[in-house]
Amino acid sequence: MSGKIEVLTPGPFATIQDLGRPGLANLGVGRSGAADRSSLRLGNRLLGNPEDTAAIEATLGGLVVRFSEPALVALTGAACGIQVGGRAAGMYAPIQVRAGDQLRLSPPATGLRTYLAVRGGVDVAPVLHSRATDTLAQLGPPALSAGMTLPVGDRVAGYPVVDLAPQAPFPDELTLRVTAGPRLDWFIPGTWDVLTSGAHEVTANVDRVGVRLAGPVLRRRAEGELPPEACVPGALQVPPSGMTILFLADHPVTGGYPVIAVVDDAGIDLAAQARPGQRIRFTS
Amino acid sequence: VIRVLPYGDRAALVDLDRPEQVLGLHAALDDEPPSGTVEMVPAARTLLIQFDPGRTSFERLSAEITRHSVADDVQRLGPEVEVPVRYDGADLGEVARETGLTEVEVIRRHAGTTYAGTTYTVAFCGFAPGFGYLTGLDPALQLPRRATPRTRVPPGAVAIAGEYTAVYPRESPGGWRLIGSTGLTMWDVHRHPPNLLVPGTRVRFVERAG
Numbered sequence: 349m350s351g352k353i354e355v356l357t358p359g360p361f362a363t364i365q366d367l368g369r370p371g372l373a374n375l376g377v378g379r380s381g382a383a384d385r386s387s388l389r390l391g392n393r394l395l396g397n398p399e400d401t402a403a404i405e406a407t408l409g410g411l412v413v414r415f416s417e418p419a420l421v422a423l424t425g426a427a428c429g430i431q432v433g434g435r436a437a438g439m440y441a442p443i444q445v446r447a448g449d450q451l452r453l454s455p456p457a458t459g460l461r462t463y464l465a466v467r468g469g470v471d472v473a474p475v476l477h478s479r480a481t482d483t484l485a486q487l488g489p490p491a492l493s494a495g496m497t498l499p500v501g502d503r504v505a506g507y508p509v510v511d512l513a514p515q516a517p518f519p520d521e522l523t524l525r526v527t528a529g530p531r532l533d534w535f536i537p538g539t540w541d542v543l544t545s546g547a548h549e550v551t552a553n554v555d556r557v558g559v560r561l562a563g564p565v566l567r568r569r570a571e572g573e574l575p576p577e578a579c580v581p582g583a584l585q586v587p588p589s590g591m592t593i594l595f596l597a598d599h600p601v602t603g604g605y606p607v608i609a610v611v612d613d614a615g616i617d618l619a620a621q622a623r624p625g626q627r628i629r630f631t632s
Numbered sequence: 633v634i635r636v637l638p639y640g641d642r643a644a645l646v647d648l649d650r651p652e653q654v655l656g657l658h659a660a661l662d663d664e665p666p667s668g669t670v671e672m673v674p675a676a677r678t679l680l681i682q683f684d685p686g687r688t689s690f691e692r693l694s695a696e697i698t699r700h701s702v703a704d705d706v707q708r709l710g711p712e713v714e715v716p717v718r719y720d721g722a723d724l725g726e727v728a729r730e731t732g733l734t735e736v737e738v739i740r741r742h743a744g745t746t747y748a749g750t751t752y753t754v755a756f757c758g759f760a761p762g763f764g765y766l767t768g769l770d771p772a773l774q775l776p777r778r779a780t781p782r783t784r785v786p787p788g789a790v791a792i793a794g795e796y797t798a799v800y801p802r803e804s805p806g807g808w809r810l811i812g813s814t815g816l817t818m819w820d821v822h823r824h825p826p827n828l829l830v831p832g833t834r835v836r837f838v839e840r841a842g
Binding site: 371374526528529582600601609 | 637638639640641642643645647671672673674675676677678680682756757758759760761762763764765802804821825826827830831
């Protein structure tokens, strides 16, 4: 395949993502990659691509692209209305695109991030072996903008074998399992119960670095700063303001605020689909 | 005594007292990684160990880690890098005023070997890709960060903050006190590793005339 994807409009925000740069945190390089890794993997599987192949991560839909050549694509993650060459198409299934077709995404009714995978992958130049845009570290390709042209690669693992992979809709209120973080003892007794009893609201301050939450105040025993220590995706870090941040793919490699709890690995992809105004409950 | 703290369902944080213990334990575990280890990330006083919960557990990993005595883990000496510096940083005068030293004295205390007569050591990386935190800064030069960070610090800026000194690897915002600059390429994505200063690297700053 030698086709190109022309970006007509990126929508609110769109980047290219794969599974990132694992193993380089000791050099100050975070993993980054798809915020909702399972949706990226599913899109690639539907097309017969290796699971870590680069795709487009669109935020709140709005993406419009044009294909120069025939292509096979799939959309996963937050369910958008899809128009391909003027026809309606469905989520979670391979879609045949003709040369010159435009593909348009309307905003999703639930969820935040939609993945547009293409058979063969998005073939921009890798940086440190990954095509992911790390928005915090400013590594990898730039965010998508109108007029950008993305080559389609030839990275395939086999032939598509699945016609449809139906997904459960995202719940209105997310329940995420947490386990203790390293600095639970920085908080006053009973804080674990405060964290796991009330609902936390997703604020408007949501990006690939993390989800800032408003909710029950998590009170520290004492003020003071922690010497920098490594962060992980899913970590719930509590700055002095008490506004907890749930770290996602582009989290800083090290941070100076205490981590009270960590969302289980399985919950991180769901957290990456949380929209402003939605409520999250943490359960132990 | 090594304290091992739980960090979610697939990581442990080893809490130590001194930066050299972090480097020592990291080196020892690098030689013989506990089974199921996925990635290790050193920081100021801690070593994060991410593990595959299908292959080990927090309890088993903790037991393997605490078998090490940090006192016995002699820090292996990393490569030595000489960093030529022009001490022309925008904050040099301010650093001199706030420390009560002359600019010449600030430079003398930063350049060459550390106050303890050793080289600086890259303790860990963080903040930005390739940004190494170097330990060994003279206590007389230890000042807090600037009250207002700069929106743009050029690559190669030599800076100090708290107990650390660093060289900015790429252009970025920054709140450290700028005392000089180097022409060395600190960060290059086409080099492996991209950082000139990786954890364990020993560094000697050498004054170059403007």
